[in-house]
Amino acid sequence: MTTLQTVFAKAKADNRAALVGYLPAGFPSKDGAITAAAALVEAGCDVIEIGLPYSDPLMDGPTIQDAVHRSLTNGTRIADVFRTVEGVAATGAATLVMTYWNPIDRYGAERFARDLASAGGVGTITPDLTPEESGPWREASAAAGIDTVFLVAPSSTEERIKAVVECCTGFVYAASLMGVTGARESVNVAAEGLVERTRAHTDLPVCVGLGVGTGAQAAEVAGYADGVIVGSAFIRRLLDAPDEAAGRAACAELARDMAAGVRSHV
Amino acid sequence: MAQDGSILTAADLAGNGAYGNDPDVHGKFGIFGGRYVPEALIPALDEVASVYETAKNDVGFLREFDHLLRTYAGRPTTLTEVPRFGEQAGGARIILKREDLTHTGAHKINNVLGQALLTKRLGKKRVIAETGAGQHGVATATAAALLGLECVIYMGAVDCERQALNVARMKLLGATVIPVTNGSQTLKDAINEAFRDWVTNVDTTHYLFGTVAGPHPFPEIVRDFARIIGVEARRQMLELTGALPNAICAAVGGGSNAIGIFHAFIGDKDVALHGYEAGGHGLASGEHALTLTAGSVGVLHGSRTYVLQDDEGQTIESHSISAGLDYPGVGPEHAWLKDSGRATYHGITDAEAMEAFSLLARTEGIIPAIESSHALAGALKLGRELGPEATILVNLSGRGDKDMGTAMKYFNL
Numbered sequence: 001m002t003t004l005q006t007v008f009a010k011a012k013a014d015n016r017a018a019l020v021g022y023l024p025a026g027f028p029s030k031d032g033a034i035t036a037a038a039a040l041v042e043a044g045c046d047v048i049e050i051g052l053p054y055s056d057p058l059m060d061g062p063t064i065q066d067a068v069h070r071s072l073t074n075g076t077r078i079a080d081v082f083r084t085v086e087g088v089a090a091t092g093a094a095t096l097v098m099t100y101w102n103p104i105d106r107y108g109a110e111r112f113a114r115d116l117a118s119a120g121g122v123g124t125i126t127p128d129l130t131p132e133e134s135g136p137w138r139e140a141s142a143a144a145g146i147d148t149v150f151l152v153a154p155s156s157t158e159e160r161i162k163a164v165v166e167c168c169t170g171f172v173y174a175a176s177l178m179g180v181t182g183a184r185e186s187v188n189v190a191a192e193g194l195v196e197r198t199r200a201h202t203d204l205p206v207c208v209g210l211g212v213g214t215g216a217q218a219a220e221v222a223g224y225a226d227g228v229i230v231g232s233a234f235i236r237r238l239l240d241a242p243d244e245a246a247g248r249a250a251c252a253e254l255a256r257d258m259a260a261g262v263r264s265h266v
Numbered sequence: 267m268a269q270d271g272s273i274l275t276a277a278d279l280a281g282n283g284a285y286g287n288d289p290d291v292h293g294k295f296g297i298f299g300g301r302y303v304p305e306a307l308i309p310a311l312d313e314v315a316s317v318y319e320t321a322k323n324d325v326g327f328l329r330e331f332d333h334l335l336r337t338y339a340g341r342p343t344t345l346t347e348v349p350r351f352g353e354q355a356g357g358a359r360i361i362l363k364r365e366d367l368t369h370t371g372a373h374k375i376n377n378v379l380g381q382a383l384l385t386k387r388l389g390k391k392r393v394i395a396e397t398g399a400g401q402h403g404v405a406t407a408t409a410a411a412l413l414g415l416e417c418v419i420y421m422g423a424v425d426c427e428r429q430a431l432n433v434a435r436m437k438l439l440g441a442t443v444i445p446v447t448n449g450s451q452t453l454k455d456a457i458n459e460a461f462r463d464w465v466t467n468v469d470t471t472h473y474l475f476g477t478v479a480g481p482h483p484f485p486e487i488v489r490d491f492a493r494i495i496g497v498e499a500r501r502q503m504l505e506l507t508g509a510l511p512n513a514i515c516a517a518v519g520g521g522s523n524a525i526g527i528f529h530a531f532i533g534d535k536d537v538a539l540h541g542y543e544a545g546g547h548g549l550a551s552g553e554h555a556l557t558l559t560a561g562s563v564g565v566l567h568g569s570r571t572y573v574l575q576d577d578e579g580q581t582i583e584s585h586s587i588s589a590g591l592d593y594p595g596v597g598p599e600h601a602w603l604k605d606s607g608r609a610t611y612h613g614i615t616d617a618e619a620m621e622a623f624s625l626l627a628r629t630e631g632i633i634p635a636i637e638s639s640h641a642l643a644g645a646l647k648l649g650r651e652l653g654p655e656a657t658i659l660v661n662l663s664g665r666g667d668k669d670m671g672t673a674m675k676y677f678n679l
Contacts, residue, residue, distance in 0.1 A: 055449065055581040056566065058458040059304050059465070065448055078578050101302050102565040106579030128302045128568070132292050153306030155468065160308055178306055179466040 002094045003122055004147055004170035007046045008205040008226055017222035017262040019044055020207055021255065022098060022231030023238075024051035025084040026076025027067040032244045034087035036251055040234065041093040043252040044259025047227070048088050049125060052081050052099035059100075059127050061182030063232040066239060078107055082119040089120030096149065096170075098125040101133075109136050113144035123147030123170050131163040138167060151175050152198055154190040165202040171227060172198055176210045183213030183233045192224045215254075218261030228262055230254075274332035278497050279322050279490045289599075293482020296605065298598035301481040303461075303568045310468045315483040317387050322490065327383065334379045335494065338412065339368050341376075342498045345506055346662075350629035351642075355649025355658070361511070362632070362662040363499045363527060372635060372664030373495060373523045374405035378474060380491030382409035385472040392416040392471040396460045398425055398453035398519065399590035399637065400432025401664055402476030407441035409474075417441040420459045422452040425589045432668055450583040453519075453593045457567050477520025478597030481568030485597050492526030499659060500530045511659040513538040513648055517640040518558065518611065519591035521600045523663035532608060541600065542644035544586030545613030555584035557596040558604050558611040566595040572604070587616040587672060588636040590664075612647075614640040620676055622646055623666065635664035636672065 011018040021040040025033050037048050053071040057064065081097060089095040097116055104112045104126070116124065123146045129137060134150070141148045147170030152161050155178060165172050176191035177184070191208050198206045208221045209229030213236075218228045234251045241247030280288070293299045301311065321327040335341040343364045352360040365373035378395075385393055393415050397403030403419040410417035419436055423445040426433050436443050449455035457480075464473040475484040478492070503511055514531060516524035518541040531537045546554035554560070557572045564573035566581060574582040574594035586592040603609035614622075619636055622643035627633045634642060638661070645660045652658070666673070673679060 054579075056454065056458055058461040058567070061462070069448070072580070102573075102575070103579040105565055106562075106575060106577070127304055128565075130301050130303070130305065130308065133300055133302060151305045153304065155306050155309045157309060160305065164305060175304075175306060178468060180462045 001089070001120060001122070002092055004047065004094050007094045008171065011046060011226070017225055018046040018207070018227040019218070019259050019262050020047040020049060020227050020229040021045040021234055022049040022051060022229065023234060024053050024064065024067050024071050025081040026053055026071030026074050028238050028244050028247060029074065030076065030080050033084050036238060036248050037088045038091045039248045039252040040255045041088070041091040043255035045093060045255055047094045047096065049096045049098040050081060050084050050088060052078065052097055052103055054100045054103055057100065059180055061180040061232065063235050063239065064181050067235045078103065082115055085116065085119040085121045094122045095120065096123045096125055097121055098127070101126055101129045104137065109140040110143070113140040113146055117144040117146050121146060123149060125149040125173055127151050131167045134167050149173050152194060154178055154188070154194050158197065161198055162201045165198065165204065168202070168204055171205040171207050172202060173229070174198055174206050174208045174225070176208050179210065181210060181232050183236065184211035187211055187217050187221055191221065195225050215257030215261035218258040219264050222262040228258065230258055274328045276323050276328065279328065279493060289482060289486050293486065295599050295602035298570050298601040299482055299485055300570050301568060302565045302570070303481045304465060306465050307468065311481055311483065313388065314384070318384060318483060318487050321384060321387055330383055331380055335376065339375045339379060341368070341494065343367050345499065345502045348626070348630045351626055352649065354625060354629070355646045356652065357654035358649030358652055358656040358658050360645055360649060360658050360660060361503070361506070362660050363495060365495060365523065365661060365663045366634065366638070366665035370405050370408050371667060372401040372405065373492065373526060374402045374476065375408070376494055376526070377476065377488050377491040377522060378402070378405040378409040381472070381474045381487065382413050382415065385415060385474065386413060388472055390470055390472045392418070392467065393474045394418045394420065394460050394463050394471055395474045395476055396453060396456040397421050397476065398456070398592055399588065400425065400429035400436070400668060401590060403441070403443070404432050404435045404439070406474050407436040407439035410441065411439045418463065419443045420446050420456040420463070422450070422456050423447045424451040425453065428589050428672065429668060431671070454581065454595070477522040478525050478599060479520045479567055479569055479571065479595055485569065485599055488522050489525045489529060489599060492522045493529045495523065495526040495661065496528060496530030499527060503659060507657060509657070510534055510537050511657045512652060513540055513656065514659045515540050515542065515641045515645045515648060516661040517591060517637045517663060518543050518596060518600060519555065519593045519637065520595070521597035523661050525597060525599055527661040528609060539603070539609035540644055540648060541609055541611040542614045542640040543611060544588055544591035544640060545615040546585040548615050549613060553585035554613065555586045555591050555593060556613045557594060558600060559613050569598050571598040571601045572596055587619065588640065590635070590637040591640065612644060614643045618643040623673070624677065633666035634662055635666050636669045638663045
């Protein structure tokens with residue numbers, strides 16, 4: 001199984017940043033999510049985050065909200081999320097689940113960690129789980145042998161960054177801007193400073209997400225971060241395509257552009 | 267408010283922890299409360315908590331708040347005894363706390379004046395708020411106009427339609443009203459959208475949260491600013507009847523008016539505390555907002571509390587004829603009061619609420635908000651149970667002018 005540790009070690013050896021792609025389970029369809037993620041891997045994504053669709057995604061912008069709403073309307077359940085993880089992990093990419101906390105809380109932390117590990121998942125990203133509330137989840141994850149990724153933000157104080165990175169294994173997710181998910185015209189200049197401030201507190205890889213939508217932006221971020229996280233830009237391709245195959249092709253094209261970007265960092 | 271002429275004290279505001287149910291340093295009421303929010307918002311929440319901690323012990327702040335409550339909101343609000351209504355409640359002595367008589371017509375003004383003053387102390391010029399029935403939106407727009415703050419209100423598109431009059435009021439008061447068209451298009455989605463705005467504009471903006479839910483410190487701050495309801499009522503009950511009431515009835519959506527009247531009585535163990543949630547079309551119909559009565563423990567909008575959710579933690583859409591109670595979560599302190607047994611929570615159906623709405627109008631000449639009508643319906647049941655010896659204090663949290671459209675449809679007026 002490919003772990004986050006092997007992914008980042010390999011990227012470092014290649015003198016490049018890792019490319020992390022996000023897609024929600026069940027979108028554009030249950031099987032379509034797996035094939036789209038597989039296309040991202042084939043086009044150069046090293047890590048895939050599978051989103052667990054949640055009814056109240058208060059950190060997400062309109063693009064991901066739309067996709068998640070469609071997924072839930074399609075009847076996506078947590079079992080489908082694990083099936084998606086299994087399908088994607090089979091491609092050889094390190095596969096994580098990104099989820100708001102309540103679905104894990106309801107499912108049961110230990111059971112979720114165990115089932116995710118069984119499906120071949122390597123960890124989770126939990127954007128609304130603060131260090132103060134993360135104890136039970138970190139214990140369950142450690143017992144199941146999966147990583148726990150948490151977020152730092154431009155507003156984070158040194159003290160908060162320290163508290164967050166102490167809870168992280170695998171990598172640290174640096175939110176590039178103050179805002180919700182979604183591609184932007186340019187990547188916030190605060191991102192580089194945040195990565196630097198984060199590195200002062202940890203040796204873990206630091207990946208930057210929020211607002212990255214083009215190969216050029218990926219190249220820019222790869223200049224200072226260990227990984228580049230892209231979500232809404234892929235989902236936008238799937239939403240705008242006339243059918244799943246066309247959406248998949250458009251995603252693959254963007255992923256190739258991004259993969260070139262993380263290799264040609266400025 | 268302490269005594270006539272004197273100013274609000276820090277104890278009036280927070281009770282100084284006298285009841286053992288102030289949240290801990292992480293905002294926890296037992297297992298409930300806390301913070302489940304994006305890390306980006308933590309510094310802002312810390313800042314609000316720290317500015318509030320200073321303000322509540324600052325005589326200058328208390329004096330300013332007290333002045334606005336008296337000269338602008340119209341406090342103290344009176345008690346009104348309603349014997350003709352009480353006849354229908356088993357002859358029990360029913361006494362209303364008249365929050366409907368405050369400026370803007372509902373108890374929400376208490377919290378918004380306090381938080382608008384905090385906004386100034388935070389050095390911020392813009393406030394955002396969510397609203398269900400529109401009462402919190404109107405109150406926020408009012409306080410923003412009074413203090414010269416820019417104001418943006420998020421309101422579910424369905425609610426905008428149900429409460430068109432309040433939308434017009436907010437616009438007249440200079441606020442921008444943004445209809446929220448995603449999800450169930452009601453209060454919970456308005457809250458999601460307000461959080462998205464806040465994380466984007468947190469440097470300039472205070473999220474003027476409207477109920478005792480959400481991440482710490484909101485449940486504590488909103489409770490403290492609403493607490494004046496019970497502080498006044500406790501003193502007024504002793505003056506009027508020479509004793510404390512046997513029971514207190516209040517409607518519970520997010521729970522701010524209920525915690526506002528309950529809190530000063532929590533230490534009075536002989537005073538029963540009853541909260542009434544919106545039963546909608548009844549528990550069996552699945553169309554209700556019975557969060558405490560029929561929900562389960564989970565996390566919603568940044569706080570651990572009771573939630574209407576399915577077996578995988580997806581929020582279930584609530585239903586109520588009353589937009590202000592149409593919410594699938596509830597404040598964490600209510601969850602704590604429920605589990606500790608100090609307060610009891612019940613459901614009131616749309617039909618029961620509308621019957622009480624009409625009854626109070628006909629017997630006493632008071633048109634209550636449909637939200638408050640849930641507490642009135644509860645008092646009718648409780649009075650019949652307790653009999654004519656009982657004294658029941660009801661929080662009449664708001665007036666019914668805003669509900670005339672619903673009433674016209676419901677009663678074919």
